């Protein structure tokens with residue numbers, strides 16, 4: 091029984107892979123050190139993130155895996171659902187121990203699972219790219235908040251950088267409490283909590299902080315949304331399949347038709 | 354609140370919504386001028402209407418004044434409705450402001466014909482030109498070409514637009530004459546042909562000169578109305594087939610006729626033929642991605658698609674001699690023809706079987722709908738069905754069998770709408 095703990099970073103997780111191979115002691119559990127319960131049976135190995143070790147593991151994986159598979163592995167880390175560390179480990183181990191490429195070997199459970207997670211996380215990434223709604227603030231910043239199911243903020247930055255190269259924008263993940271801010275040159279991660287704002291108001295703008303035309307365009311968008319609909323074809327079930335209710339909070343077209351606090 | 358623009362948007366979105374195309378895929382416009390927007394690759398649906406269609410573009414008419422009187426169209430001259438017209442600047446502002454807020458991928462601009470074709474087309478082109486040149490807009494632009502517009506204008510439109518479309522609307526010349534007497538097939542097909550030529554030419558030039566101007570990089574599309582006239586599915590699909598092959602169309606869209614007028618030239622229906630439209634899309638899908646020839650899907654004996662089951666299952670039931678298909682050895686093309694196996698699972702099957710002999714459990718995990726597929730496949734010569742059924746029995750079993758099969762079929766229909774974008 092070997093419990094490995096690490097600091098929660100991707101590099102940390104790769105360091106776990108390194109240490110496990112070094113000791114030939116395969117983990118029975120991998121946990122973040124802040125949440126890990128000391129194991130009653132067997133040993134606990136506290137892994138300290140090491141750039142060199144994690145780098146070597148990554149390079150080794152790069153030699154054995156395609157870009158798509160490496161991405162899938164990273165996505166599995168961002169998936170954050172219970173057991174993701176073990177999956178990343180199992181996949182890496184299988185890759186290192188197989189003579190041939192393991193990609194496409196969907197008869198191996200971890201390969202199929204990583205592939206499915208890749209798809210899931212990708213879908214969430216895609217949904218965020220679609221459902222993020224920017225609001226223009228008085229100083230010209232386009233601002234949006236998100237609470238994605240998985241930690242996809244790092245994955246959507248490139249998309250928005252390319253799309254909105256000529257406007258300042260920020261996207262804030264209110265669940266994971268960090269954001270990305272693009273200043274017309276580059277994008278940096280930001281943390282609003284260091285500023286003198288009360289936690290309840292992270293990401294909330296007051297009416298006078300909006301651009302004068304913001305309410306107008308939100309309302310026009312609602313008008314548009316109501317008028318592209320063809321009532322004769324109404325299909326609420328299909329509608330919900332495309333936009334599950336938990337995403338409605340992002341969508342201005344799904345908000346009540348009177349925007350009291352804005353107009 | 355600017356109530357004038359509000360009203361215009363209501364009227365001109367309402368009038369544009371029967372054009373079902375909302376695709377923003379296939380653009381190649383990169384944001385390399387540090388401008389606004391990027392239309393590379395796959396389009397994004399930013400929302401869905403309550404009828405479950407993708408909302409990807411700001412789809413509006415420039416105006417719904419029209420000098421023509423096509424029976425199936427809400428905008429027709431004789432229809433007593435409110436009319437409105439946007440200015441070029443209003444459309445530009447709406448597009449830019451919606452785009453900046455991530456509401457849309459771009460603009461789909463069409464128009465009723467006011468004054469004459471060229472006058473109208475010229476304004477559509479001006480909107481696109483302004484977006485590209487003054488606003489460095491790299492988002493998606495789809496322009497409808499107005500029947501009868503001059504070659505030069507169409508050529509110019511292609512310089513700014515990602516996609517051009519000429520709607521045929523009625524699947525035969527005869528129906529067109531009856532329902533849209535001011536139009537004729539050649540007026541529609543000529544611009545289609547010339548767009549095709551421009552596309553080919555632009556492609557060749559771009560091989561020679563890197564900086565050659567692009568022409569509608571996302572190609573051209575058209576729309577056919579289903580159910581406003583008497584054509585069979587066979588006629589419709591044959592026409593699509595010709596359009597794909599002869600005019601290299603990217604997409605043919607099908608729009609189940611929504612009764613918008615009591616014009617006595619039109620059939621009296623109360624509901625749009627949604628299931629039929631859905632089946633036609635499935636058939637179209639089979640032609641484009643599953644390697645089916647139109648003749649395999651519909652023929653003289655079966656001129657109309659079966660409304661109860663999808664065309665792939667329908668084909669399989671008519672061609673039992675081609676089954677069962679052995680998952681461990683069959684060609685990809687044949688695996689693709691098995692009911693219950695889509696493109697993705699077919700690819701996975703071909704990939705996974707290089708590593709280990711496939712069992713049914715593997716297939717299930719890969720997303721194969723065994724409930725339907727089981728009648729048509731074997732894994733290492735083993736079958737999941739104990740008995741050999743006649744096609745009729747099979748059809749009933751799949752439709753009504755195991756209790757939940759019916760609902761599975763309905764969900765599958767819903768799925769199809771998702772692919773239609």
Ligand code: SF4
Pocket residue numbers: 419420421422423426427428429430464465466533
């Ligand atoms: S020309 Fe176009 S807009 Fe005018 S009535 Fe005919 S279909 Fe409608």
